[in-house]
Amino acid sequence: MATRTRRSQRRTEALSRERIVEAAVELLDATGEGGLTFRALTERLATGPGAIYWHVANKDELLDAATGAVVTAALATEPAEPPDSPQDRIRAVAFGLFDAIEDHPWLSTQLALQLSRNPWGSVTPGIFESIGQQVRALGVPEDSWFTATSALVHYILGAARQNAANTASARTLAPGVDRAEFLDAASRAWQELDPDDYPFIRAVAAQMREHDDREQFLAGIDLVLTGITALHLPGEQGRTSRPAT
Amino acid sequence: MATRTRRSQRRTEALSRERIVEAAVELLDATGEGGLTFRALTERLATGPGAIYWHVANKDELLDAATGAVVTAALATEPAEPPDSPQDRIRAVAFGLFDAIEDHPWLSTQLALQLSRNPWGSVTPGIFESIGQQVRALGVPEDSWFTATSALVHYILGAARQNAANTASARTLAPGVDRAEFLDAASRAWQELDPDDYPFIRAVAAQMREHDDREQFLAGIDLVLTGITALHLPGEQGRTSRPAT
DNA sequence: ACCTGAACACCGTTCAAGT
DNA sequence: ACCTGAACACCGTTCAAGT
Numbered sequence: 463m464a465t466r467t468r469r470s471q472r473r474t475e476a477l478s479r480e481r482i483v484e485a486a487v488e489l490l491d492a493t494g495e496g497g498l499t500f501r502a503l504t505e506r507l508a509t510g511p512g513a514i515y516w517h518v519a520n521k522d523e524l525l526d527a528a529t530g531a532v533v534t535a536a537l538a539t540e541p542a543e544p545p546d547s548p549q550d551r552i553r554a555v556a557f558g559l560f561d562a563i564e565d566h567p568w569l570s571t572q573l574a575l576q577l578s579r580n581p582w583g584s585v586t587p588g589i590f591e592s593i594g595q596q597v598r599a600l601g602v603p604e605d606s607w608f609t610a611t612s613a614l615v616h617y618i619l620g621a622a623r624q625n626a627a628n629t630a631s632a633r634t635l636a637p638g639v640d641r642a643e644f645l646d647a648a649s650r651a652w653q654e655l656d657p658d659d660y661p662f663i664r665a666v667a668a669q670m671r672e673h674d675d676r677e678q679f680l681a682g683i684d685l686v687l688t689g690i691t692a693l694h695l696p697g698e699q700g701r702t703s704r705p706a707t
Numbered sequence: 708m709a710t711r712t713r714r715s716q717r718r719t720e721a722l723s724r725e726r727i728v729e730a731a732v733e734l735l736d737a738t739g740e741g742g743l744t745f746r747a748l749t750e751r752l753a754t755g756p757g758a759i760y761w762h763v764a765n766k767d768e769l770l771d772a773a774t775g776a777v778v779t780a781a782l783a784t785e786p787a788e789p790p791d792s793p794q795d796r797i798r799a800v801a802f803g804l805f806d807a808i809e810d811h812p813w814l815s816t817q818l819a820l821q822l823s824r825n826p827w828g829s830v831t832p833g834i835f836e837s838i839g840q841q842v843r844a845l846g847v848p849e850d851s852w853f854t855a856t857s858a859l860v861h862y863i864l865g866a867a868r869q870n871a872a873n874t875a876s877a878r879t880l881a882p883g884v885d886r887a888e889f890l891d892a893a894s895r896a897w898q899e900l901d902p903d904d905y906p907f908i909r910a911v912a913a914q915m916r917e918h919d920d921r922e923q924f925l926a927g928i929d930l931v932l933t934g935i936t937a938l939h940l941p942g943e944q945g946r947t948s949r950p951a952t
Numbered sequence: 953a954c955c956t957g958a959a960c961a962c963c964g965t966t967c968a969a970g971t
Numbered sequence: 972a973c974c975t976g977a978a979c980a981c982c983g984t985t986c987a988a989g990t
Contacts, residue, residue, distance in 0.1 A: 605914065721973085
């Protein structure tokens, strides 16, 4: 937590849209969704609200810009071991987003809001583009590009959101409690659901307790990749498989 | 728009949690996310805020209850032609949610928020349960239930949200503009993106203009179903196929 | 062109008081 | 037990005024 304490001292750098967005991200990371207010932002930047409105139209635009900055950084990060197939490149993009959403829990909500509010703004196309290019590289026929890319993107964002929510719930429940303890408690809670109404959830609860979340996430991606391969590339069934872990 | 105008006249029925949730849904449908305020709600119910707080803890709980009511109704609706395979039952549940989200655009945002805020509340388990039961009925091995169900649920909610966002954007852009005109305009906008940064989106833009959204949605579900079948039911490749439309 | 900061309209929530 | 409605703290946004 080595945040530079520039609290109420005079600002030295001139204000800029970049500085404002940077401060918004820091504030969101430190205090969550509810912590980003123009009051908190003006204090952190040592200005008045009018100064912020000179650079940014309103709060929604600021949130979109913060979301865009973090997603762009996540998509630009090079993976540790360079992927050498479209499948591996898709997995790399997916884990980049997965990690970004875990590091910035507010991101999953904002991505969902932006997909609803302004689906073809700037952030979502970036994600569709980087996945879609690999779908194309797989050799999927053109009239299936949209379906295949949508299936991948929606799975990635949905599963990453659910994972972040689990991590966040663990933290909120009790600061000392870690992820494993939380999943344990949650798993017990599901097993106490009415067996007549929730037979499936009860049955699946046991698995949840001991699952590895990154492995689970990867299994889902491979499931969708298998669907794409089987449906659109009938000759290459075996290509999706990875060495067993 | 034949809403009963009970505006400021004296309330006859006693207040109840049910009446409040019903009014909240009506208000959300009529005026959108921003339209649901305690002020508007008290006027519609001819009471004071304290009366509402007697039945409901706070606004988040009210939104969760409204979301739950609509989702429960959607899941309980019987499909027109009774499905006779797990695949068809999954498609029926998916279209129930698709239609509910299209009828209540605020629903997609609320589902996303609830998945982030309180992932194992009451609404999400209901959706997981109804999909999961059919995944089990497919014969998927138990250790893949969670992966397969997650992939389906995340695709369904993500694609339905995107569809609702397209419809909503069309309405917001201009009341007279319909979906087709909006997609046309959006498609043109994508084709003007920088070809170096967005080659895929540009290429896919043309398809978007003439796609049928329900067919597109179905294609994605079948893609995931194919993945489930190919990965977990190696003996039954052919079972997923439907008669060509 | 860029910034200041008081002021405005509106929001969720509380609570003493009523029935 | 259930409801009333004034009051509170806080929010996003505006705007006349300064430099």
